[in-house]
Amino acid sequence: MGLGPLPLLRLVGALHCRRKYREAAENLFCGICEAPRLAAQARRYGRRPVPDDSSQDDLGANWRAAQQRLSSSVPDSTWRLWLEPLEAVGAEGETLFLSAPEGIRAWTERRYSALIAEALREAGTPFQQVSFASPPGSPSAGEPGLELNPNYTFERFVIGPGNRLAHGAALAVAEAPSEAYNPLFLHGPPGLGKTHLLAAIANYLRDNAPALSVRYTTAESFTNEFVAALKTSGAEAFKTRYRDIDVLLIDDVQFLQGKPATEEEFFHTFNALYESGSQLVLSADRIPSELSTLASRLRDRFEWGLTVAVEPPNLATRLTVLRRLVEESGVDIADSGALSELANRIDANVRQLHGALTRVIAHASLMAKPLSSELIAEVIPSVRRSQPTSVEEIQQRVAEGFGISRAELVGSSRAATPLRARQVAIFLTRDLTDLSLPQIGRLYGGRDHTTVLNSLRRVEARLDEDTDLAEKVRELRGAIHNPVGEER
Incomplete structure (x- = not known):
């Protein structure tokens, strides 16, 4: 790339001094030096045509009409938790396509699809049924890939001591792809926010730099697409899809281990993107050097940029996460110590914390009980330590x-x-x-x-x-x- 670590830090320093996401006192990068000129071989991006979305007005109006009926037909807690987060993303014939956050999608589709369809009919919309699949003609339907969770944004990411540096590095990459840290490698146990940060980068670029070609996927999906391409003589299309882009984000790269053909393909993909000035962001459950069965040449390349750990949240961070989730769900808390009780019982990762809160809220809604410390103790068993602390x-x-x-x-x-x-x-x-x-x-x-x-x-x-x-x-x-x- 031609930019060493110190010039990169200078560049990010200049960028971060203008950022609006963090107080100046929290900025880890400001005040280093002025930004240097970009490398001559930096990738030049061409603006792609933006599709006409004028039909979204009618789609939104129909969905809002159905939402009004839904909100009045279910308890407020059910509406806020399961139905309000849904978004209309497309339509075909009499089918309305909806998107939902990952944590509630399966339950909402299974339990409320019929209720939503009934609300659409009663509201006089042209839709008779709903689907939670990707609508025809969308990028995720027209070609292989993973749909981004719209809730994974930098604004919704709860910052704590264990993830502050990872958040800052991810935001630097989003603000200046291929000019800050390339590649950026995030590592840590599951459920700590690595996927959230990768998707936040992709969502930020989609909203603020629509001319860039951005692809988010997982190592497993990359492997499946590669194998399918080989079986259907689509190898060239696969290479174009992954090498002719501006930003590639790949989650869980540890799953490339033990797949020699996929490793070889990803090695050449990495080289092609890096040499053309494209940004790469990778995540794994351990540092590159501990991916022992992965080819050494890939491990070495993963460490060319910045490697950052994402650590478990402390109690204060867990409480902040719970308070935000409760505020968004609109659930009333019966006693002030309830969230502290839950935060003390679930200390492994944010994903388990979110799941535990969802179980408690669902239990409170279905059993018509207040969300209290007693209910949490009933639904979430206490973690027992093998050596109790005195x-x-x-x-x-x-x-x-x-x-x-x-x-x-x-x-x-x-x-x-x-x-x-x-x-x-x-x-x-x-x-x-x-x-x-x-x-x-x-x-x-x-x-x-x-x-x-x-x-x-x-x-x-x-x-x-x-x-x-x-x-x-x-x-x-x-x-x-x-x-x-x-x-x-």
Whole structure:
């Protein structure tokens, strides 16, 4: 490409100083240097014709008429969770094609298709049935590929300590494809937001740079298309589809392992795109060097650009995710501790967190129960640790971390250091044990439920604002949960 790491950082610095997505204090890239001139071989993009979508007005009007009937025929929580997110994306004859977020698509199609069709007929629209497949003539129907989830955007991505750098790098690529980090390689366990970031890049470019040819797919889909192309003598069309583009995003590249022919094809695809100045964004469940059965020449190429880890969300991030999901679904929470209860029970990844909340909301809707801590305890079993953490260990570790005695920690002092240490200890006790709030209060000088809850809220509120506190809590949690120093 002709651009080394430092010039690339300079370029991204200039771009990010103008970005509107993050406060200046959070910007990791600003203030490095001015941007250099682009490389002479940078890819030149030609504007493609934009299809005429004047028929979308009639489609939207018909769908809005049906939505009015749907919203009045089901409970508000059902409408907000399952039906309001649907969008009309096309029509053929008497069939209206709808799109739905990935998390609700299967359930909505199975349970509400007949109800939607009835609403369309009652509203006097020309449609008699609905389909959740891609409409004829759409890019995803006319050629192989994966449909983008419109909800996967940068605005909807919840930023926390474990994914802040990955978010920043993905946004840099979206704002300046092939000029920032190429390739960008995101890695981490499933369910942490890698797919969301890849789709966010694609959605951003679709909205802000429609002249660019962008393709998002998975390694499995790439393999299936390649095998099908070989069987149907369509190899040249396959190469054109994947090599004559401006941006290629491939999810889960670990699934290329053990497929020598596909690896060979992807190697040449990678080279063709990279040499022409196109942007590549890849994701996997581990770093490139740990893809041990993948050809070494591919592993090396994956590390040519920027490799960024996506880590599990901390408690504050999980709470933010839950609050946003609840706000969007329009569900009322019966008690203030319900979301904290759920966030403490599900700590593996965001996908499991979303699924758990969906189960709880569905249970509350179907059983006509309020969404409360008691309901969450009933629906979501508590995670049992093989080696329970003792409160004494938590108190001792926190006291040592803040340079005070354990007696000061659990005592009545209102001095700044003991007070802050006590709040952190209460927070970690709630996070690392199964104790109730009253039980925790009794172990910290006989404090009541309200005092404990106030301590939890204060720490949660500070975690996203105070990076020093967030780092200390992370270190203490790692020391308590795993004395050998390996963080969760």
